[in-house]
Amino acid sequence: HVQLVESGGGPVQAGGSLRLSCAASGDTYSTGCMAWFRQAPGKEREGVVVIRFGDSSTYYADSVKGRFTISQDNAKNTLYLQMNSLKPEDTAMYYCAAGPTSLWYSPWWRLQPGKYEYWGQGTQVTVS
Helix, strand or coil, rough: CCEEEEEECECCCCCCCCCEEEEEEHHHHHCCEEEEEECCCCCCCCCEEEEECCCCCCCEEECCCCEEEEEEEHHEEEEEECCCCCCCCCCCCEEEEEEEEEEEEECCHCCHCCCCCCCCHEEEEEEC
16 A cells, blocks of 8 residues: 655646645656646646656646656655746646556556555645
């Protein structure tokens, strides 16, 4: 089992920046990919970016390309999401998730919530 705990959310003005963190513990060796998702009220959960362990390949949603950057600190078992040039439409609950390497095989799977086994509790980001 894998436990994920997000932090770093909060209110921010449009154009500002935030860095989210996701601390992982447990059987992290059993996972091959980690990702950030977000969900705004009344909307479906949306994949933001995924990173594959090993070669650190990344895959971003078009809506955040050039503004958001995913990174990982293996020594700390922590995933980060640096968010710059934030917009009001980025307002959402942000979740980190972990899943198997196999979800990387198809671009259609990489940001599909159903492909991920483990989820954190989320951290709220509000852009005004």
